Amino acid sequence: MNDQSDSICALSTPAGRSGMAVVRVSGEKSFQIVRSIFSPAKHFESPPARLAMLGRIVDPVDGSVMDEAVAICFPSPHSYTGEDMVEISLHGNPVLVATLLDFLCTCGARIAEPGEFTMRAFLHGRMDLTQAEAVRDLIEATTRRQAQAAAMQKSGTIALQLKPVKERLIEIIANLESAIEFVEEDLPLRSREAVVEQLRGLQDNLGKWIDSYRQGKIIRDGFSMAVVGSPNVGKSSVFNALLAQDRSIVADAPGTTRDLVSEYANMGGIPVRLMDTAGIRQSNDPIEQLGMERSQQAIADSDAVLLVVDSSQQPSSEDVDLRNGIELRTCIIVVNKCDLPSLWTLEQMERFADRLPLVVVSAKTGSGMEQLRAAVFNGIMGTPAGWQDGIMVTNLRHCRCLENAKEQLERAASALIGGMSEEFALTDLHEALKSLGEITGDTHVEDVLAKIFANFCIGK
């Protein structure tokens, strides 16, 4: 049973890309939680009731700014749930939304179960009977969904893959519990060092899966990539070459693409939403300016960037500005027009790329396009650690459970290294088991006892 005193958060607009996304936070601590990730442009002593506050979403760990957003506080009882609630409106980009939810969880919220907001609203008397009937139906649906999920677990998903990890954890727990419960028995128990080593192994496993969450999200939600560059370097040609179809208007006159053109391309089985953007340059044309604004936005919203330069022209100051502006992002440098004589030296190219992957192509002839596709795929998937094991975590709640479990294993390991008695480490190990249990279904203490009695001959 979920604790009603927790603060919960969830995306309340449809998932996927959209103009705006609204994330809701509800619960006693929601103001406090939002305060640690949202920095309003104007200073407020206390959260203003039902007032739209412009501000920035900041990383609660390092303070870096993620996005601009609008937050509205709804103090209890005048909110949807009847609890203190905050609605945060931000750009409708799944990556931003996921990051925001992640920040909120870091600060003490948890991801809401399906229907939980509505249920809380009902429990706080914020709904009439007809609505309550709807809640009941919703929960019934949840039950069915859980039944389906349980059925899925039997057929080779994350839960099934987690099972051996859970088994190993139960074994470690059984080993440590035996040391406590059967101190007078002559049991062949493992040394502390060996147990810590086992814990490290489990942590590595969980770590890989947590890393795979990003990749898993990409597989489910896809991935967006903006094609950017100075005017007339051939962005649209590259875009079309990747799509292998004529979608963008291609012309020699700079500034042809004034609006955003986007299309899904298939890169190694992953849907990648490519966005062709207007060239970035100084311009007084209001239409062109509008297009460029959108381009900037696309760069900000996308998961990665293809920066296209033209090797038949001397490197421009705009190229360098762009290059510097996207330093920290996942980016691939595309040196286009290699069918024409190059005015860039190899050294210039390398200096320009500065450790970023660089691919030389000709969108016109198709030369180098395969290498570009491969580079895009690798760029998206990163180091495919979990990917190689065929493990993919795609659910944020699961990812949080894994992160919690990993942290609890770490605490247990340090307790053991620090010379604490087994029961302290076990407190964290049982918690870790519970965290994994939230994904795979619960484990009762009887399972641990069963393991003890199967492994050891107990009984004086």
Next chain:
Amino acid sequence: MKSATHHSEEFDVVIVGGGHAGCEAAMAAARMGARTTLLSLKSSRLAQMSCNPAIGGIAKGHLVREIDALGGIMGQIADRTGIQFRLLNSSRGPAVQAPRCQSDKSKYSNEMRIEMEWQENLFLQDAEVSGLILEGNVVKGVQLSDGSRIQAKAVVIATGTFLNGLIHIGNQSRAGGRISEQPSVLLAENLRALGFCIGRLKTGTPPRLDKRTINYAQFEEQKGDPNPTFFSTKTVSCTLPQISCHLGYTNERLHEVIRANLKRSALYGGFITGIGPRYCPSVEDKVVKFSGRERHQIFLEPEGLDADEVYINGLSTSMPEEVQQEMVRSIPGLEKARIIRPGYAIEYDFVIPTELHPTLETKKASGLFMAGQINGTTGYEEAAALGIVAGINAALKARRQDPVVFPREESYIGIMVDDLVTRGVDEPYRMFTSRSEFRLLMRIDNADRRLTPLGHSLGLVDDAHYQEFLKKYQEVDQLRDFMKGHRWNREIECPGLESQLDANAVKGSTLEEILRRPGINVEDLAPLLRAHSRMPSCVAVRNAVEIEIRYEGYIQQQMRDAEKIRRISSRLIPLDLDYAQMDGLSREIREKLKKVQPKDLAMASRIPGITPAAVSIIGIYLEMRQAGRKNSFKKPET
């Protein structure tokens, strides 16, 4: 000695059975002022230790401390008759340390009988109960096998292994509650006839040897602790002389004897249907299931100071007597050992504990309580703990007062009762510390803090003792506050302390911070504490402060978790809640809920197979009901 001989007499509470559960139940009920009678087949043989001559151990010692904190009797009797005391897990943290003692069996039984004979409101009788007297579903008393009746407002059944007891030695089986004692067959039939769901369990004992025929030189001596840790806060020192136990091992020869005769063992010969505990396997089981092990430990434990009988812990068996003899004699030092009584296995009836409310009252019959092995547990301590719960609630029932339920997050007693009534059992239930989600909070040192206020409010803990308890924790709390606030002035206070601390840990530290440094205890701060007149008066206060400060982080975390459970537990489920009315619950889940009748949402969530969504649905119905909107959730007629 008082006794009640008028069989038409009326009592508030009748206890059936004089084992560890029955004695504790009888004492609790009588101390609470209920006119109580304890009926047993032989009232001269109360609180027998039918199995090993020891009380306590890890988790079991916790239970005894809790019984003592509530004002029960087991701890005091165990201390008075203990002939070896050991604090187990003494090298580990405070939460898993627990006392255990070897007991003088006959003295234990005698002391208990004397205590009970002197107890006001308590009357002992020899009688065999043949059935219950019910009016509708309300218990009114018991029927005795001699045809007479005893009326009562509440009845506690604590019959242990006597209910349809069947003893096995090799292929020989005979009815019996203990070796050479009659079983209780009529009552077992009566309970079946009343519709109680009955299961069958098994347990076993090892052979007893004649002390004079053992060559102890072949064994390793095990002494008790020089400074014993007792069960009761009232005990100050040992009463009896202290003795040693002896450790030895089985060997390949003995294992060969077992393998050669396996078919002749009651267990492997197919004579036993009951389920035995995994943690107390017979030696046959050990040899078969762990064939890779070359030897298993055995302990020679004297059954008493003057007794000739020695209990071979670790050699529980149901082999024929001549095979037992051969097994024993294959152990070095026991070549000439004489078996006084052979080991045996015993099967007995128990009532599936999901038939019980968390008060240990049966759901089928109001005023009828059950405690001890009949609830599916094993062990003297488990039995006594259930006994005190049943005794308390039977006395409250007789007075028409609300029952007491022991919350799971507060005591091992609460955990055991909750496990039994929500999950049932499929093997004899034994307490383990790992059964507790809040192990770090349930320590032997704070059993009094957890339970003595309740014991006092029930009238089980007298005022004088309660005042002492209050004083102790006042001192603990004051000392903690002082240590939290006081910064160590290293120039003038405790100058010797500096050498024990690493330099960077010292500057501006509070005493609390200093106490958290490894290897530092309250004793090291003694000069400073004395200068401020803060030195604790007793070891118990010192221990409590050290534990609370040293493990504060872990303790706080578990207290927060316990608080969460408490919040969910506060959402009570009325007994008449109609699960059949609840759409959205599967038939299977409805049936489970109907059977267990959880008393609150937290308990509902612990029933095996109940999903979180199901718990949410119940929560919603509860809210609806509270708002008086119950009818609107009914399914429309189709």
